[in-house]
Amino acid sequence: MAKVEWIIPASIDEAVQLLATPGHQAVAGGTTVSDLMRLGHRMGPSLVDISRLALAEISETHGVIRIGALCSNTQVARSSLIADKIPALSQAILSGASEQIRNAASIGGNLKQAPRCVYFREPSFPCNLRAAHSGCSASTVPTPSHAILGVTPACLATHPSDMAVALAALDAVVIGQSARGFHCVALRDFYRTPGEAEHPLTGMPEDALITAVELATPDISPVSGYLKLRGRASYEFASASVAAHLGMKDGVVNQIGIAFGGVATKPWRNREAERMLIGGRASAAEIDRFLDRVLSEADLREVTAYKAPLLRGATHHIIERLAARW
Numbered sequence: 094m095a096k097v098e099w100i101i102p103a104s105i106d107e108a109v110q111l112l113a114t115p116g117h118q119a120v121a122g123g124t125t126v127s128d129l130m131r132l133g134h135r136m137g138p139s140l141v142d143i144s145r146l147a148l149a150e151i152s153e154t155h156g157v158i159r160i161g162a163l164c165s166n167t168q169v170a171r172s173s174l175i176a177d178k179i180p181a182l183s184q185a186i187l188s189g190a191s192e193q194i195r196n197a198a199s200i201g202g203n204l205k206q207a208p209r210c211v212y213f214r215e216p217s218f219p220c221n222l223r224a225a226h227s228g229c230s231a232s233t234v235p236t237p238s239h240a241i242l243g244v245t246p247a248c249l250a251t252h253p254s255d256m257a258v259a260l261a262a263l264d265a266v267v268i269g270q271s272a273r274g275f276h277c278v279a280l281r282d283f284y285r286t287p288g289e290a291e292h293p294l295t296g297m298p299e300d301a302l303i304t305a306v307e308l309a310t311p312d313i314s315p316v317s318g319y320l321k322l323r324g325r326a327s328y329e330f331a332s333a334s335v336a337a338h339l340g341m342k343d344g345v346v347n348q349i350g351i352a353f354g355g356v357a358t359k360p361w362r363n364r365e366a367e368r369m370l371i372g373g374r375a376s377a378a379e380i381d382r383f384l385d386r387v388l389s390e391a392d393l394r395e396v397t398a399y400k401a402p403l404l405r406g407a408t409h410h411i412i413e414r415l416a417a418r419w
């Protein structure tokens with residue numbers, strides 16, 4: 094393992110200045126960073142340990158819930174405020190990783206965790222994400238974990254975070270700070286489709302310190318949930334997952350947000366398709382039409398085609414479950 098310099102900033106401003114210096118990288122819980130270092134990925138070489146910064150509070154002001162970027166995944170999932178008002182977020186976090194990892198993992202780190210593509214993880218394979226313009230090994234030999242939505246010639250790795258899928262359905266906003274000022278990026282713009290930009294991971298400047306995530310509760314139905322299908326129950330990344338919030342009045346849908354995970358290169362939403370459900374009764378036929386629209390954009394390969402029926406089943410299950418609560 095290559096040697097790294099370990100720096101502990103005394104304040105948020107100092108951390109921001111350090112991260113603006115080339116070769117400096119944030120480390121919070123370290124669960125992704127240490128994992129990749131063990132695999133031989135180059136990190137830093139100066140690691141800025143942000144874990145002691147005062148960014149670990151959850152608060153609610155005027156209907157906006159603010160979650161500090163250094164809250165642990167467990168702290169957020171177990172917060173009664175989150176579990177009561179935004180169950181989809183709590184359920185999504187609890188479906189990810191193991192309790193030990195969730196205790197260490199931070200919200201900012203979860204948002205920026207690396208994809209699990211086997212070719213990305215193993216540094217001997219060409220991979221555009223690890224080394225720009227080196228090629229995509231998965232484009233010729235995809236594996237069952239690869240994506241069916243948001244696939245481009247540049248990359249077809251599935252986005253790994255369960256939490257980010259819930260945040261996408263709930264229209265969260267990510268707050269950050271860099272040496273150039275403050276940044277406020279809607280989750281829909283935070284992740285890019287591969288090839289859209291030189292650095293495809295986030296729409297936040299690469300050197301910014303993520304400081305918080307915000308959610309506007311008046312825009313979120315109290316009836317929400319997350320369903321994850323995966324290869325084993327203990328801990329595993331999603332083969333397909335769905336986060337949704339649903340509002341209904343007199344049996345008619347008047348509010349909806351649905352995001353998909355495990356199937357796409359970023360937390361996936363199709364707002365045009367969602368609009369087809371507004372004014373309807375969330376019947377099986379309407380959900381099918383919605384899914385037909387979503388999956389009309391799918392790039393199905395022999396090894397990944399199984400994800401389409403998984404996504405259909407999970408979506409029916411969760412929407413019908415949420416509708417039954419109205």
Ligand SMILES: Cc1cc2nc3c(=O)[nH]c(=O)nc-3n(C[C@H](O)[C@H](O)[C@H](O)COP(=O)(O)OP(=O)(O)OC[C@H]3O[C@@H](n4cnc5c(N)ncnc54)[C@H](O)[C@@H]3O)c2cc1C
Pocket residue numbers: 118119120121122123124125126127128143162163166188189190191194197198199200201202203204205206207253254255256301302303304328329330331
């Ligand atoms: C065995 C295993 C199983 C897992 N299973 C799942 C799963 O099922 N579902 C799931 O969603 N996740 C899963 N994960 C991933 C896990 O959720 C992430 O590793 C974790 O959330 C990362 O948080 P961290 O604080 O440890 O990040 P770190 O490792 O500290 O950092 C990760 C990245 O984020 C950057 N970063 C961290 N904080 C900030 C910040 N505030 N501002 C800017 N950049 C920042 C770092 O520079 C680094 O690039 C799994 C991980 C492991 C090891």
Ligand code: SF4
Pocket residue numbers: 208210211212213219220221222223228229230231232247248249250
């Ligand atoms: S799918 Fe993406 S992460 Fe995997 S090899 Fe291709 S470019 Fe790299």
